[in-house]
Amino acid sequence: MKISDMISMCFGNLFRRKMRSILTVVGVVVGTCAIVVMISLGLGMNLQLENTLAQMGSRLTTISVYNYRYSGMGEGDAAVMDDKAVEQMQNLPGVEVATPIYSPGLQARIYTGKDDRYQMELWDITGMYAKAMPKMGYTLLEGEYPTGPQTEKKKPIYVVVGEYTGYSFQDSKKKFDNYRWPETDENGELKQKPFVDIMNDELILRSNKQDEDDPDSTQFSREIKPVGRVKQDYDKGWETSQGIIMDIEDIKWLEAEYNRVNKIKTSTRNNKGYSNVTVKVATMEDVEPVQEAIKAMGFETNSAEDVRKPMQEQARQQQMFLGGLGGISLLVAAIGITNTMIMSIYERTREIGVMKVLGCKVKNIRSVFLMEAGVIGFVGGIIGVILSYFISFLMNYFNFSFGGDNSGMSMRYMGYYGGGGEQAAAQVSLIPPWLVVAAILFATLIGLISGILPANRAMKISALEAIKHE
Template structure:
């Protein structure tokens, strides 16, 4: 207790010097914590995205191109090596493999949605009920699309509303900052699956208006195209989040796969469905081909084994575990660089602590000599100076962490909780273990910086110290 009291009173003697030294530790600690928190924030976002994509036991299987996917699978670098289409027969084969619990087909296509004066180009994803449940989609309102029936039920991503723009001006949310006057949860929207037909009809309408409505019907003039089928669809639900909140399911619209196949076959009767393969004679392929398949494995240790078997079958595979491992190694490098930048500030603070302690020894030389003569042990003198340095580190670490939480909150606010950076979640994340680790590190730096000054104080000659002025 005497040592603690003496150390505290010695720091109070030179308040301004102590304050400036502590300030250096505050800035150093806050720099390290905030820098590391940026890497941790990106890592948390990655974990959340992987969870929304089915977790670490999910394998994405792709074959020859089918559908109109806007998503690029990282496992498709060698997609030209794939020799098979993903069909119902494929799904059956995958579901019969060992350690596979479910195999669900996925079909993606680009569609057009119309509502009043607005239009939007949306990525429509058809999935089975089992596949949708496996995606762990967090719903803001409503429910997952209904199975069966003749009409499509749509689950909208939370940012789909921002894709709608005015047909005449082409102004959208990203231009004006104002959302279109559409309530996706309540309003019925027209869905067009035949994009090419829609574009032809638009060009023909534009051409007719340019020609002044010539109805002579002479030879060589284009005949009116067949009206494009418009489907009135309603929402089953909306993914959780606002129009600026990014997540793995934010930009897509989901529907029941079997219902989508029925509607496509009816709309394109006698024609090839967009994205579907054709035979050498140009006729539609006999089987419906999917964009990909989502395979769920019962054990994370068996994921690579199952992936190897699927690749031997002639398909490409991509697993969340592989993606996570590659990203974690990148994040480790980012965190090391950011932490190193912050550590420079703490190193400067350590030099400040050492300077403060050395100045304190020079000013208290006589005092040190007196307490030595009075019988104070060398160990106690060393401990007293180390405690002073530890106090500086402790106070600086505590205030530095408080400052880091404030800075982290400001960063998250300015970036819209990560949406401005295109990530799902806060860009800065400070876990409690980082708080405790940074405080311990600040105290350690303080003690290390005060170690050599404390040795100097311990080695001072008592008689020389008493005689000094």
């Protein structure tokens, strides 16, 4: 039997019982549509997660290390997070830079202008290794980073300032309108300049008196010189807005000097090392092993990986669940195909017998039945994919979400953790080309598999009994 004859016989048999064939195809359409839509929802969830992760930027490769025993809660051989421990973290495979993040116990102001007219409270000051600054993900708007601590105590301390640090200065000669704010117009341009040219004016850091009424209360002062200004990015740290960043040794010297002139005794708390260290690794794959190594040193860690992995696992499980629901629908369609083909065999028993008597090969008879089942699966798959595109369009248009508000809450949490605070616009349902091809091939394969049993049954029918069948 020629292939053209088998194709002609295949479609002739399908059109002979049009309603039954249509209903069987509808079953495949529903199954294919269900599995494509369900998987597309899972892919949409993954896309939203990827967009949120992309917003997090360098936070994905940043590990925060904490020493919760820093305040003296731990006893015995508790790990000390000192410079030696930080160096050990720096030497871990995959680590680009490790640096303490140090905020001093220092009460001081920065003065500039004639008769110290402009003053700034020193609230947001951060110390870290100077060598770490270029690797912290800051965007340098102008200048450069300091190369290390200022060992010459009579010279200015080189610092890096936030984008709007100049707006932190107050005009002490005015009672009203003594602050300027970094407000922008509709074009994003600043409406007014700050009182101070932060990069060029002379800045003097002077400690506050412990007791203004005590004539013996002393102060110390030191000139500071901004050599770089970084762009505001709260994902990188609050200090990028109106803060000051300097080498950790410089900030320790300022704190020690403040304690000396005010006769403040340092507590044993200072012997416990740093409370916070930031570690940046090369890739996301390095985060987990580095975290485990740091935990083995006796410290607690926190990173975006602690949120990212559970969310990805949850998205994977949801995708498998949604795909399973679609698979059940397609399984029901497969049973329908099998039933249709078995019914077709009962109706065409005499025809099968005649074909055998005329010398038609058994494998050709089998091929005809398999071809019919495959065509049902193929046609149903194509229509199902087309219907899936329509449903996907509606879900994206109306912003339908299968997961309710839970997925949104997760995305908002990721944004809060450091992803910019806003969820990136993403498709709820995503149907890539590979899913289209896979769905059609899978539907066709389901049809062929469903037709194996009926086809084998047709092969085993006795030619003599088939001819006698009415």
